[in-house]
Amino acid sequence: xxxRPDTRSPRSVCAQPERTGLGATLCRFAxxxxxxxxxxxxxxxxxxxxxxxxxxLRFRVVRAGLVANAAATPDGRRxxxxxxxPDEVICPIAPAGVPSWTEALSAALVCEVDxxxxxxxxxxxxxxxxxxxxxxxxxxxxxxxxxxxxxRFDGTTRVARFLAxxxxxxxxxxxxxxxxxxxxxxxxxxxTLGLNAETVSRILSxxxxxGVAQFSxxxxxxxxxxxxxxxFGATGVTA
Amino acid sequence: xxxRPDTRSPRSVCAQPERTGLGATLCRFAxxxxxxxxxxxxxxxxxxxxxxxxxxLRFRVVRAGLVANAAATPDGRRxxxxxxxPDEVICPIAPAGVPSWTEALSAALVCEVDxxxxxxxxxxxxxxxxxxxxxxxxxxxxxxxxxxxxxRFDGTTRVARFLAxxxxxxxxxxxxxxxxxxxxxxxxxxxTLGLNAETVSRILSxxxxxGVAQFSxxxxxxxxxxxxxxxFGATGVTA
DNA sequence: CGTGGATTTGATGTCAGTCAAGATTGGTGG
DNA sequence: CCACCAATCTTGACTGACATCAAATCCACG
Numbered sequence: 043x044x045x046r047p048d049t050r051s052p053r054s055v056c057a058q059p060e061r062t063g064l065g066a067t068l069c070r071f072a073x074x075x076x077x078x079x080x081x082x083x084x085x086x087x088x089x090x091x092x093x094x095x096x097x098x099l100r101f102r103v104v105r106a107g108l109v110a111n112a113a114a115t116p117d118g119r120r121x122x123x124x125x126x127x128p129d130e131v132i133c134p135i136a137p138a139g140v141p142s143w144t145e146a147l148s149a150a151l152v153c154e155v156d157x158x159x160x161x162x163x164x165x166x167x168x169x170x171x172x173x174x175x176x177x178x179x180x181x182x183x184x185x186x187x188x189x190x191x192x193x194r195f196d197g198t199t200r201v202a203r204f205l206a207x208x209x210x211x212x213x214x215x216x217x218x219x220x221x222x223x224x225x226x227x228x229x230x231x232x233x234t235l236g237l238n239a240e241t242v243s244r245i246l247s248x249x250x251x252x253g254v255a256q257f258s259x260x261x262x263x264x265x266x267x268x269x270x271x272x273x274f275g276a277t278g279v280t281a
Numbered sequence: 282x283x284x285r286p287d288t289r290s291p292r293s294v295c296a297q298p299e300r301t302g303l304g305a306t307l308c309r310f311a312x313x314x315x316x317x318x319x320x321x322x323x324x325x326x327x328x329x330x331x332x333x334x335x336x337x338l339r340f341r342v343v344r345a346g347l348v349a350n351a352a353a354t355p356d357g358r359r360x361x362x363x364x365x366x367p368d369e370v371i372c373p374i375a376p377a378g379v380p381s382w383t384e385a386l387s388a389a390l391v392c393e394v395d396x397x398x399x400x401x402x403x404x405x406x407x408x409x410x411x412x413x414x415x416x417x418x419x420x421x422x423x424x425x426x427x428x429x430x431x432x433r434f435d436g437t438t439r440v441a442r443f444l445a446x447x448x449x450x451x452x453x454x455x456x457x458x459x460x461x462x463x464x465x466x467x468x469x470x471x472x473t474l475g476l477n478a479e480t481v482s483r484i485l486s487x488x489x490x491x492g493v494a495q496f497s498x499x500x501x502x503x504x505x506x507x508x509x510x511x512x513f514g515a516t517g518v519t520a
Numbered sequence: 521c522g523t524g525g526a527t528t529t530g531a532t533g534t535c536a537g538t539c540a541a542g543a544t545t546g547g548t549g550g
Numbered sequence: 551c552c553a554c555c556a557a558t559c560t561t562g563a564c565t566g567a568c569a570t571c572a573a574a575t576c577c578a579c580g
Contacts, residue, residue: 094418095418096418111425115434120433121428121429121432123425123428123429134418134421135422136421136422137425165407165410165411166407167405168404178414178417178418179333179335182372182420182421182424183375183376183377185374185425185428186350186352186375186381187377188428189362189376189424190352190354190360190376190379192428192431193475194359194475195354235432236431236432
């Protein structure tokens with residue numbers, strides 16, 4: 043559960059010029075700093091305190107692996123609030139007054155950026171403020187979809203749309219076919235979708251038997267048609 | 282369904298110096314503008330397009346009544362994503378690629394602020410950026426709680442916590458007792474909590490019979506102990 | 521007062537949770 | 551390379567919470 047900071051030069055890893063996306067954009071604001079970003083190597087299950095970004099200016103950028111923000115109910119069950127994959131900034135989402143944390147769902151590499159020393163500068167920097175806004179707006183957009191899914195979609199629809207979403211975000215195309223390696227367990231999926239692991243397993247079996255996805259192992263799957271997958275389930279347009 | 286703009290001077294209504302909170306703070310950034318904010322009188326059920334604030338700088342501040350952002354499933358069911366009461370800025374939350382809108386749950390007065398003309402100024406204004414950040418961060422915080430509740434709390438717990446939350450936000454204290462007038466129907470509550478109207482009604486009956494809240498009418502209730510109300514239900518700490 | 525929407529309550533069905541037992545899988549050490 | 555082990559995954563039987571359908575009752579408003 044205890045992650046270990048890395049001593050390698052973080053700039054070379056974090057702010058590589060060829061990187062794109064919000065994560066890279068954010069990292070570049072750290073370049074003028076004396077203190078360079080911390081690179082953390084996380085193992086599956088490692089937990090870090092949430093960076094609220096409410097009074098500090100600290101952010102985490104995922105370089106590799108899959109990372110989540112999660113919260114716990116009073117009786118100890120877990121709900122995953124958002125996922126962050128490579129080159130994404132972990133969305134600073136956390137409910138007030140509830141235990142919550144950032145957790146590695148797979149082995150992961152996370153770049154931790156503290157822009158506090160540049161706070162005065164950045165407060166008047168239009169580019170930084172636009173980046174910050176994009177991070178928050180993107181998080182709200184995904185949170186909105188999560189609320190809709192948890193409130194109104196049945197389990198089958200949630201799982202199908204989740205797989206389609208993950209295929210878009212993490213999938214690779216080989217020989218013109220979409221492949222997805224799920225970097226998380228059935229329980230992680232369940233805690234994301236407000237279900238339990240057995241239910242997720244059952245639904246995945248149904249998806250497999252319907253031929254909408256093929257599993258070469260429990261975590262490796264082939265998606266012939268992402269749209270068809272996203273439509274699988276009662277709430278989607280079945281026709 | 283068609284709201285009508287108001288011709289009264291909006292400045293006098295929107296930017297009164299004695300007003301506090303994010304809504305008032307935001308309105309003050311509109312004071313230097315030629316074009317004054319639009320004041321809209323909404324009836325229950327009126328719908329407006331979401332203001333994404335992603336490429337424009339438009340916001341809505343609730344002056345009176347209760348307003349929500351909502352989204353619809355492909356088969357037409359509704360999920361309420363966030364609520365906005367008096368002096369609150371409606372959180373710009375909406376999932377991508379899904380029909381969504383801003384809707385008045387009761388008769389409401391909404392102040393619509395377009396800061397687009399000051400975009401250049403405001404991009405470098407630390408106070409404005411801090412306000413914008415607070416709006417987004419507050420929305421993410423509430424969205425996080427909504428996700429946790431929808432994913433992991435049972436219906437009873439959701440309703441009880443919802444009532445406690447609304448009592449905190451909208452309740453009045455008379456003779457040392459908390460009174461709440463719910464400005465929404467059972468169906469609105471259901472669409473907020475991912476339930477249906479009948480289930481909400483049943484749970485409210487149980488809450489009434491347990492004595493945790495007293496109903497003088499379906500929409501007017503007395504809450505002797507907000508904490509006890511928030512704890513009602515299996516997921517809360519019953520002991 | 522009458523009317524239509526909102527609310528309450530009941531009967532019944534279904535989806536997902538719980539408990540339990542095997543089957544896979546991947547990692548480790550011999 | 552293979553055997554073993556613990557974690558993960560799958561599947562089944564049963565239960566329970568919430569949805570659906572239906573019928574009264576309440577209430578606000580004309």
